[in-house]
Amino acid sequence: MTGKGDTVRGTREMSMPLAPDWRLLPTAVRAVVIVALTVACVATPGFFSLPNILSLLTTVSFMGCVAVGMTLITISGNIMSFSLGATAGAAAMVFIVAVNIGGIGIGLIAALAVAALVSAAQGFAVGWVRANPIIVSIAAVALIYGTAEIFTRHSSIYFKPGTGIEILRGKLGGVPLEFVVLLCVTAAGQFILYLTRFGRNLYMMGSSFRAAEAAGVKTWRTVTGAYLWAGAFTGLAGVMLAIRYDGANMDYGVGYEYDAIAAVLVGGTLMKGGHGSALRTLAGAMIIAIVQAMLLLRGFRQEWQYLFTGLIVFAVILLHSSGERR
Amino acid sequence: MPEVLSVEGLGKSYTGVRALHDVSFSLGSGEIRGICGENGAGKSTFVKILMGITQPDSGSIRIAGRARDIPGPRQAQGMGLGIVAQELSLAPHLSILDNIWLGSAGVPLLHRRQALRERAQKALDALGVGDWDLNGRVGALTMGQRQIVEIARLLARDTQVLILDEPTATLSDSEIERILAVLRELKAQGRSVIYISHRLGEIFELCDTVTVFRNGECVATKPVQEVSREGLIELMLGRPFDEMYPQHHANPDARNALVIERLTVPGMVHDFSAVAPRGKILCVAGQIGSGAAMVTRAAAGLLPDAIGRLTLDGKTLRLGSVPHCVARNVFFLSEDRASEGLFPPMKVLDNLVATRLYAHAPLGVLSWRALRRIATDLAERVGVDRNRLGTAAVNLSGGNQQKLLFGRTLERTEPGVLLMNEPTRGIDVGARAEIYRLMRRLCDLGYALVMTSSDLEEVVGIADIVVTMYRGRTVARYEGERIAMSTILADITHPAEQAAR
Known part of the structure; x- marks a missing residue:
């Protein structure tokens, strides 16, 4: 079909309301968001100061690791897990207990193993029994909280003196260690999603469960795998929380799952599954962290941060849905 | 015959791609018009414009002699146009009555349910199904019965021009007969029907006239008596038609085959046995619900409760595990490409x-x-x-x-087995011939092909071996010259005579 033949030789023009090309919408929104954020950052006094940047990079790392894990679950078509925040809190406590007993190495292994197993068990329930992922994660929150509170009798736990944990509170080339970990986790997530068979199976399952099954994907293993990795990444977030705050209780993990869901959504990963990436989630996490840091600098209290995060998430959901309706 | 609908010079482009160009069309009252064309020929754009879903770039529409704009589906309804879409739009949990009035522009906020009930009953009467219970749930109906509810819905809204888009794609033969009878009844009442179908047999059986679309243009409108089957296909393709079904010239390797022994799926298939030799096409023929489609599903490992014995080249094939089948190069192509294939x-x-x-x-x-x-x-x-x-x-x-789905199964170290349900459903005549050629090429490569189809013409045209099924049981097996449409049709529809034989 040549370009010339396309000209409309109509007897009359139908009245067409301004018809925007909806495929350009995401690009347009991205441009607006980047410009608006840059302007707001420049206009916020103290935003580009070293202490602020460092604290921004540190705080985004906790939430970012959880969010990358959440991305795997979302892409696999299982929407989200509400239990990752509680898992992070539990991992932080396991880490401290194990470090006190056997040193940093043992602590790391124990924390990651517990977090991965707790999450993988939920994945098994979702993949094998075909339980609803949201319901399973809500039940898991209660189980994790209950178990942890029974053991700690609702108190915080701390490192023994002389564990040498202080050295992990440093920087690598001027960048907080936490942020380096986040970059590694993002790279690992991206590698899993794009370069492994498991990763491709996640996308296939997320875009059509029945087709994946008919194509011979071992669906329950794939789902369990997604939750296992999500748990491991969340465990890392918990370990970092314990190190940074020099102690842990179950309240440390509160709210991370919500921020992580927000990061996944803002990054543009679709809630229906089969589409998204770890890099997108990193971008989403950065946007949310920047907005929160800015609000803090401008003297808004915590409540306002919640409100703004909620508004952003809501706007993104509306945007995604309007894209799907066309 | 007074004109109920006429269209002049209709054109529509989507971001530079011409979907419809200078289409003129007119339909008389009491006329059944078939519309044929390959996928992408412009049929669906044409229908969308008539239903007010998309707006044309140029051209005019006259309904009952008056020039009209159709700004939206609700207005189309008001002008007496209605559609039964490919994907049915019924709510399975509601009653027939509720479904008939669902989304109707003619129901005021405060209405008398009794009046609606009477009008719905009249619509059912007009279709010869006045004995149906209006309170019955739609979910309990068969696909064919639901199709009739959709048509009743249009009648209750006093639709003069009914558009049916591939109404029979998912129906069995007896249900198709019923729909065709209903449409003839509508014609007798002076209503007009636009009937879109890939199944040429139905066009010849039902329609008065046929319009062929090709590349967005309306290339011909003819009374069906004046056009032959081959002529119609040539009009759709725009080139001479060679042969739909390629020659059978396989040299089957008799020792190697997929052997199915005493396959049983509780409630669906009873004691099914057959041999699918490599290099041949085995077709399991049966109506919807006969269990034919379950045979292929079970062999592909998709039904965990299937029992029986399957061997491929003498080695046992485990039932109930798709990964195991895929590892043995046994692949399944679903009839539901959108949700179980792609x-x-x-x-x-x-x-x-x-x-x-x-x-x-x-x-x-x-x-x-x-x-x-x-x-x-x-x-x-x-x-x-x-x-x-x-x-x-x-x-x-x-x-x-x-x-694309065929492509998934190619290029293996050894030829495999293809289990296909309705491999050409919803596929136009040109692509269909290509699919058949592809199937034959696979046979030549040593693949064993097992397929099910509700299109009898296809069964007779492509199959080397036919096994007929009725209500989960095998009726008969035919090979080569003994494959004939009449006996297959009798097998899959008349169980009593078979039992007596």
Whole structure:
């Protein structure tokens, strides 16, 4: 079909309301968001100061690791897990207990193993029994909280003196260690999603469960795998929380799952599954962290941060849905 | 015959692609008009314009002699136009009565239910199904009965022109007969019908006139008596028609085959046995609900409760495990391509290599270079444009989607087994011939093909061996010259005579 033949030789023009090309919408929104954020950052006094940047990079790392894990679950078509925040809190406590007993190495292994197993068990329930992922994660929150509170009798736990944990509170080339970990986790997530068979199976399952099954994907293993990795990444977030705050209780993990869901959504990963990436989630996490840091600098209290995060998430959901309706 | 609908010079382009060009069309009252054309010929754009879903760039529409704009579906309803779409739009949990009035512009906020009930009853009476219970749930009806509820819904809204888009694609033969009878009844009442179908047999059986679309243009409108079957296909293709079904010239390897023994799926298939030799096409023929489709599903490992014994080349094939079947090169092509075959949002490339990630992932890490090379090669072999490897599968035409799914099964170390349900459903006549050629090529490569089809003409045209089924039981087996449409039709529809024989 040549370009010339396309000209409309109509007897009359139908009245067409301004018809925007909806495929350009995401690009347009991205441009607006980047410009608006840059302007707001420049206009916020103290935003580009070293202490602020460092604290921004540190705080985004906790939430970012959880969010990358959440991305795997979302892409696999299982929407989200509400239990990752509680898992992070539990991992932080396991880490401290194990470090006190056997040193940093043992602590790391124990924390990651517990977090991965707790999450993988939920994945098994979702993949094998075909339980609803949201319901399973809500039940898991209660189980994790209950178990942890029974053991700690609702108190915080701390490192023994002389564990040498202080050295992990440093920087690598001027960048907080936490942020380096986040970059590694993002790279690992991206590698899993794009370069492994498991990763491709996640996308296939997320875009059509029945087709994946008919194509011979071992669906329950794939789902369990997604939750296992999500748990491991969340465990890392918990370990970092314990190190940074020099102690842990179950309240440390509160709210991370919500921020992580927000990061996944803002990054543009679709809630229906089969589409998204770890890099997108990193971008989403950065946007949310920047907005929160800015609000803090401008003297808004915590409540306002919640409100703004909620508004952003809501706007993104509306945007995604309007894209799907066309 | 007074004119109820006429269209002059209709045109429509989508971002530079011409979907419809200078289409003129007129329909008399009491006329049944068939519309034929390959996928992408402009049929659905034409229908969308009539239903007010899209607006034309040019042209005019006259309804009952008056020039009209159709700004939206609700207005189309008000002008007496109505459609039964391919995907039925009924709510299964509501009653027939509620479904008939669902979304109707004619129901005021405060209405008398009794009046609605009477009008709905009249609509059912007009279709010869006045004995149906208006309070019955739609979910309990068969697909064919639901189709009739959709038509009743249009009658209750006093629709003068009914558009049916592939109404019989999912129906069994007896249900199709019923729908055709209903449509003839409507014609007798002076209503007009636009009947869109890929099934040429129905066009000849039902329609008064037929309009052929090709490349967005209306190329011909003729009374069906004046056009032959071959002539109609040539009009649709725009070129001479060689042969739909390729020659059978396979040299089957008798020792190697997929052997199915005493396959039973509780409640669906009873004691099914058959042999599918490599190099041949075995067709399990039966109406919807006969269990034919379950035989292929069970053999593909998709039914965990299936029992029986399957062997491939003498080695046992485990039932109930798809990964095991895929590892043995036994593949399933679903009749429901959109939800059980394709990964719609993923790229053509991803779709083509979906089942071969194992072979190209040492330690689970993929080699995209190898996969891309394979996908390019596969695309060429099944006839999908290699430049489209990057597009989302959902954007391909039905024919190309099916070729894509065939592509998944090719290029193995050894030829495999293909289990196909309705391999050409919803595929236009040109792409269909290509699919048949592809199936024959697979046979030549030593594949064993097992298919089910509710299109009898296809069964007779392509199958080497036919096994007929009725209500889960095998009726008879035919091979070669003994395959005939009349006996197959009798087998799958008249169980009593078979039992007596």
